[in-house]
Amino acid sequence: MLILGIESSCDETALALVEDGKVVLSSLIASQIATHSRWGGVIPEIAAREHLEAIREMYQQLMSTTGKNLSDVDAIGVTQGPGLIGCLLVGASFAKGLAQAAGKPVIAVNHVHAHVHGALLGIEAPHEQIFPTLALVVSGGHTNLYYMNSCIEFELLAHTMDDACGESFDKVGKMMGLPYPGGPHVESLAQKGTPERVPMPRMVERKSQLVFSYSGLKTAVALALKSMDKTGHRLEDIAHAFQEEALGQIIRKLGIALGMRPATKSIIVAGGVAANGRFRELMKRATALPVWFPPLKYCSDNGAMIASLAYFQHCSNPATAALEWDVFSRYPFETLMTTLGTKNNEKQSIP
Numbered sequence: 001m002l003i004l005g006i007e008s009s010c011d012e013t014a015l016a017l018v019e020d021g022k023v024v025l026s027s028l029i030a031s032q033i034a035t036h037s038r039w040g041g042v043i044p045e046i047a048a049r050e051h052l053e054a055i056r057e058m059y060q061q062l063m064s065t066t067g068k069n070l071s072d073v074d075a076i077g078v079t080q081g082p083g084l085i086g087c088l089l090v091g092a093s094f095a096k097g098l099a100q101a102a103g104k105p106v107i108a109v110n111h112v113h114a115h116v117h118g119a120l121l122g123i124e125a126p127h128e129q130i131f132p133t134l135a136l137v138v139s140g141g142h143t144n145l146y147y148m149n150s151c152i153e154f155e156l157l158a159h160t161m162d163d164a165c166g167e168s169f170d171k172v173g174k175m176m177g178l179p180y181p182g183g184p185h186v187e188s189l190a191q192k193g194t195p196e197r198v199p200m201p202r203m204v205e206r207k208s209q210l211v212f213s214y215s216g217l218k219t220a221v222a223l224a225l226k227s228m229d230k231t232g233h234r235l236e237d238i239a240h241a242f243q244e245e246a247l248g249q250i251i252r253k254l255g256i257a258l259g260m261r262p263a264t265k266s267i268i269v270a271g272g273v274a275a276n277g278r279f280r281e282l283m284k285r286a287t288a289l290p291v292w293f294p295p296l297k298y299c300s301d302n303g304a305m306i307a308s309l310a311y312f313q314h315c316s317n318p319a320t321a322a323l324e325w326d327v328f329s330r331y332p333f334e335t336l337m338t339t340l341g342t343k344n345n346e347k348q349s350i351p
């Protein structure tokens with residue numbers, strides 16, 4: 001079954017053709033980093049306009065490089081949310097237009113869940129060896145920990161109560177005068193740092209609390225930067241200390257979740273921050289279970305992960321996968337207002 005995956009939730013326009021949820025025929029990604037780096041962050045209106053300019057040509061390029069056309073495609077998977085509303089509308093409208101023209105179903109996909117499929121795309125092992133799994137999505141917008149019995153069941157165990165992990169890397173990068181997005185730059189600076197030179201607070205220390213937090217850490221970095229003259233701390237040492245706690249708290253909370261879910265067979269780590277080398281090292285040290293990371297090209301936003309999750313949703317329930325929907329339907333206004341504070345649109349299970 002051939003699925004066209006379309007992603008446009010933030011600052012990457014991405015399209016891919018994926019066979020049976022696994023075989024990527026082609027994956028095209030147009031990053032807007034060069035545009036937004038001028039402002040030090042994503043400007044939603046500019047992002048939406050860039051998606052609009054890029055999407056049609058990318059679709060044509062995808063079809064010509066793979067030698068396919070719309071009649072070969074069985075269904076179209078598209079990010080329904082979460083994301084920037086103007087950006088989401090571009091992808092969703094494009095998908096619906098194609099679907100209407102060719103009489104194909106459109107499958108609405110949750111972007112955060114799809115990141116897990118970015119990791120699954122690189123795994124040879126059969127699903128019986130992977131699930132149940134504990135899956136972390138650590139990105140610029142989310143720090144979510146899921147317990148998954150199968151590749152389409154997402155039980156949210158933990159999320160951030162303030163900033164997301166990637167967001168905190170970006171904000172710390174900005175405070176340090178590094179280019180946007182800060183994540184990779186903070187990582188290379190941290191590699192040159194000396195361990196345990198700069199004290200950092202341990203976030204959400206209480207063992208029973210399955211939650212992440214980054215805003216206090218960001219403040220601690222701001223204070224450390226302000227007092228560099230007095231303390232003599234180097235930028236590299238501050239970056240190192242920040243990174244150790246930003247990643248360390250995830251390792252600690254994962255340990256708690258593992259204790260609560262002893263049937264867990266593996267760990268999946270996905271999202272942009274999964275590209276971090278130190279994160280990969282710490283994760284592998286933290287558990288004897290297999291830890292799966294996406295190939296680097298599927299860590300950040302891409303269309304292949306969208307097509308893959310759309311395929312498995314379709315296989316599980318073709319009738320409901322392609323029901324009529326719009327970009328607002330997953331997040332009714334009242335729910336949005338009450339969940340904005342927790343940065344999550346999902347109900348958290350109380351373990």
Ligand code: KG4
Pocket residue numbers: 010138139140141142165166167169170181182183184187271272273274275276277299300301
């Ligand atoms: O998954 P993603 O592409 O977009 C969202 O869905 O948010 O993640 C982007 C985030 C950015 O915050 C970026 O700084 C972070 O991933 N990131 C990293 C690294 N590479 C990307 N953070 C830490 N270390 C990295 N090497």
Ligand code: ZN
Pocket residue numbers: 111115139140271272300301
């Ligand atoms: Zn993402």
